Amino acid sequence: xxxxxxxRRRFFKRRLTRWLVPxxxxxxxxxxxxxxxxxxxxxxxxxxxxxxxxxxxxxQELGYFEQYKAxxxxxxxxxxxxxxxxxxxxxxxxxxxxFDFKGMFQPLLLIWASIIGMIAFVLGATFIGAxxxxxxxxxxxxxxxxxxxxxxxxxxxxxxxxxxIALTTLALWTAALWATGVYRGxxxxxxxxxxxxxxxxxxxxxxLILAFAVxxxxxxxxxxxxxxxxxxxxxxVIVGQIGLRIVLxxxxxxxxxxxxxxxxxxxxxxxxxVLQDWSGAVSCDQNGCNAPEMVLTWQGSGSIxxxxxxxxxxxxxxxMRRRDIS
Amino acid sequence: xxxxxxxxxxxxxxxARGGPxxxxxxxxxxxxxxxxxxxxxxxxxxxxxxxxxxxGLIKPDSGEMRILGHELPRLLPEVVGQVGAIVESxxxxxxxxxxxxxxxxxxxGNLPQSRVDWALELVGLRERAKERVKTYSLxxxxxxxVASALLKQPKLLILDEPANGLDPGGIRxxxxxxxxxxxxxxxxxxxxxxxxxxxxxCDSVTIISLGRRVAAGPVAEVLQAHSSGxxxxxxxxxxDLSAAAQVLVAGGFDLKANEDxxxxxxxDKPALVARLLAERQLYVSELTPVTADLEDVFLELTGTAPxxxxxxxxxxxxxxxxxxxxxxxx
Ligand SMILES: Nc1ncnc2c1ncn2[C@@H]1O[C@H](COP(=O)(O)OP(=O)(O)O)[C@@H](O)[C@H]1O
Ligand SMILES: [Mg+2]
Numbered sequence: 090x091x092x093x094x095x096x097r098r099r100f101f102k103r104r105l106t107r108w109l110v111p112x113x114x115x116x117x118x119x120x121x122x123x124x125x126x127x128x129x130x131x132x133x134x135x136x137x138x139x140x141x142x143x144x145x146x147x148x149q150e151l152g153y154f155e156q157y158k159a160x161x162x163x164x165x166x167x168x169x170x171x172x173x174x175x176x177x178x179x180x181x182x183x184x185x186x187x188f189d190f191k192g193m194f195q196p197l198l199l200i201w202a203s204i205i206g207m208i209a210f211v212l213g214a215t216f217i218g219a220x221x222x223x224x225x226x227x228x229x230x231x232x233x234x235x236x237x238x239x240x241x242x243x244x245x246x247x248x249x250x251x252x253x254i255a256l257t258t259l260a261l262w263t264a265a266l267w268a269t270g271v272y273r274g275x276x277x278x279x280x281x282x283x284x285x286x287x288x289x290x291x292x293x294x295x296x297l298i299l300a301f302a303v304x305x306x307x308x309x310x311x312x313x314x315x316x317x318x319x320x321x322x323x324x325x326v327i328v329g330q331i332g333l334r335i336v337l338x339x340x341x342x343x344x345x346x347x348x349x350x351x352x353x354x355x356x357x358x359x360x361x362x363v364l365q366d367w368s369g370a371v372s373c374d375q376n377g378c379n380a381p382e383m384v385l386t387w388q389g390s391g392s393i394x395x396x397x398x399x400x401x402x403x404x405x406x407x408x409m410r411r412r413d414i415s
Numbered sequence: 416x417x418x419x420x421x422x423x424x425x426x427x428x429x430x431a432r433g434g435p436x437x438x439x440x441x442x443x444x445x446x447x448x449x450x451x452x453x454x455x456x457x458x459x460x461x462x463x464x465x466x467x468x469x470x471g472l473i474k475p476d477s478g479e480m481r482i483l484g485h486e487l488p489r490l491l492p493e494v495v496g497q498v499g500a501i502v503e504s505x506x507x508x509x510x511x512x513x514x515x516x517x518x519x520x521x522x523x524g525n526l527p528q529s530r531v532d533w534a535l536e537l538v539g540l541r542e543r544a545k546e547r548v549k550t551y552s553l554x555x556x557x558x559x560x561v562a563s564a565l566l567k568q569p570k571l572l573i574l575d576e577p578a579n580g581l582d583p584g585g586i587r588x589x590x591x592x593x594x595x596x597x598x599x600x601x602x603x604x605x606x607x608x609x610x611x612x613x614x615x616x617c618d619s620v621t622i623i624s625l626g627r628r629v630a631a632g633p634v635a636e637v638l639q640a641h642s643s644g645x646x647x648x649x650x651x652x653x654x655d656l657s658a659a660a661q662v663l664v665a666g667g668f669d670l671k672a673n674e675d676x677x678x679x680x681x682x683d684k685p686a687l688v689a690r691l692l693a694e695r696q697l698y699v700s701e702l703t704p705v706t707a708d709l710e711d712v713f714l715e716l717t718g719t720a721p722x723x724x725x726x727x728x729x730x731x732x733x734x735x736x737x738x739x740x741x742x743x744x745x
Binding site: 091092094095096098099102103104219220223224225227228229230231232233234235411413414415 | 429463467470471472473474488491492495498500502505506507508509510511515519520522523524525563567
């Protein structure tokens with residue numbers, strides 16, 4: 090327990106924690122502020138103005154139609170041509186956007202999860218990487234020789250601290266979106282079922298963040314190196330993903346996106362992601378075209394992530410158990 | 416007396432890039448309670464490897480180790496609270512202050528925070544304790560390391576090259592501190608290659624060369640066992656020197672005549688020399704055994720004495736044959 094206290098203190102004493110968490114909050118605040126100001130409430134004046142603009146647009150369209158009506162009917166063998174319908178110019182389309190909390194909360198969770206997830210990765214990596222690189226790990230082991238329990242405690246403290254950061258930022262994020270709904274749109278339609286679904290989405294977001302933290306921690310422990318090296322590794326992963334995509338596309342692999350991490354993140358957060366293969370048998374009708382589809386489910390993507398994390402963790406602990414520390 | 420530290424037959428081979436490297440080869444070491452024990456050896460002889468192995472940082476290939484009667488590494492967790500150690504200029508997280516560093520260690524070891532100031536005071540860092548370790552000089556970092564080892568108020572204090580980077584004043588302070596700690600009942604193991612220091616403060620020593628023990632025991636015994644047994648003889652009247660030489664050679668002694676003194680070797684009883692000369696009315700003004708100091712013994716035993724015109728490579732030292740009679744105080 091004393092080690093837990095020491096590690097928790099160390100986590101929040103670190104410069105990187107003290108910088109990255111506020112930076113993350115600042116980023117989220119910036120995005121929330123932008124969301125707040127691009128939306129507005131449907132007031133009576135706004136509605137009146139929108140009605141005027143809808144009517145104007147309709148009249149303009151009607152004008153164009155009158156101009157080309159004769160020509161149209163000539164082409165149509167004298168049959169009358171259909172003009173634009175007034176119902177195609179609903180006033181809603183001319184209203185300034187209004188924020189619908191119920192509709193927006195879930196898709197916007199991805200913003201929170203990816204920003205905090207990135208921070209969690211770096212914090213996880215440096216939390217252990219700097220320890221190894223600076224030699225404080227060796228020092229600590231002369232106090233606590235049970236290596237498995239030291240690494241396990243560090244990981245637990247990391248996960249606990251990241252959870253605290255994630256939940257705090259989630260609360261702020263939700264509050265900001267709620268305020269946007271209240272002042273710049275609507276918070277209607279929030280049944281308990283909707284809240285429950287929000288809760289589950291937030292849990293999946295939290296799991297995503299923790300997964301990033303564990304990956305950073307595990308990789309840095311295996312590499313026994315600083316977060317900087319992992320920043321590079323992260324860059325390599327991104328470049329690798331883009332490169333992989335190009336190669337897969339050149340090779341004509343169907344559903345190439347299923348090999349890319351972001352698609353799986355979407356699938357995880359939105360419960361599923363649908364991939365379409367436009368090079369396949371595309372069928373069209375008057376409603377549009379359909380391509381063969383492939384569905385990535387959150388269960389599938391989650392299992393893959395769990396597998397990767399398990400491999401990294403097993404390697405990290407196995408190495409911790411047997412290696413010489415010098 | 417009870418042994419605080421026992422090592423027998425310790426072997427360790429590193430798998431290094433250039434092939435396997437045998438760092439410890441049947442090493443042994445005994446340290447008795449309450450002593451300041453010097454652990455001497457040239458660079459690369461295996462001192463740090465030994466201490467790391469003791470602390471469970473490195474897995475040995477074979478060998479037995481005990482600290483305070485606890486078998487290592489199996490029972491290390493039980494005894495580690497009584498062992499304070501620094502291994503090869505430990506590094507600390509540079510962005511934390513000295514106080515934070517120690518305070519976190521105290522937490523990790525479940526010790527009262529009051530120890531932090533006590534330890535900082537003891538090593539003379541109290542006034543700079545609020546500065547980041549990154550800004551410390553080597554000597555200050557070394558002091559911080561010693562403070563971190565003292566935090567546990569250990570029964571056994573293991574310091575790997577603690578004098579590294581210390582100024583002469585710092586070395587003297589360190590020496591005084593160790594004397595105080597040992598007077599208080601703490602057993603101190605001190606690895607070093609700075610021999611003058613060791614000789615001044617150590618009760619006993621172990622000398623290691625290429626992973627094997629070459630000598631061990633109380634400082635005086637090691638010195639005596641390896642001193643040349645030479646005797647320096649001077650007379651009241653230097654003119655009688657050649658007469659004296661004749662007398663002594665006739666008496667069966669080996670000697671070398673110098674301008675103002677005779678240098679005799681293989682003398683067991685200096686008194687015999689004085690009597691022999693006095694019988695012939697030759698009066699001795701100086702009769703002193705030529706003592707070796709630890710440095711001479713060290714250089715001789717490890718084969719690292721400099722030879723003019725030669726550059727010695729680090730691994731070029733003496734590897735003694737493994738025999739039970741190595742060393743004295745076992
Ligand atoms: N991690 C390591 N990997 C490979 N060889 C090592 C390692 N650490 C030490 N050695 C080798 O083991 C020998 C003993 O080193 P060490 O115990 O550090 O000596 P000392 O502390 O007496 O100077 C040296 O030859 C050194 O090169
Ligand atoms: Mg060393």
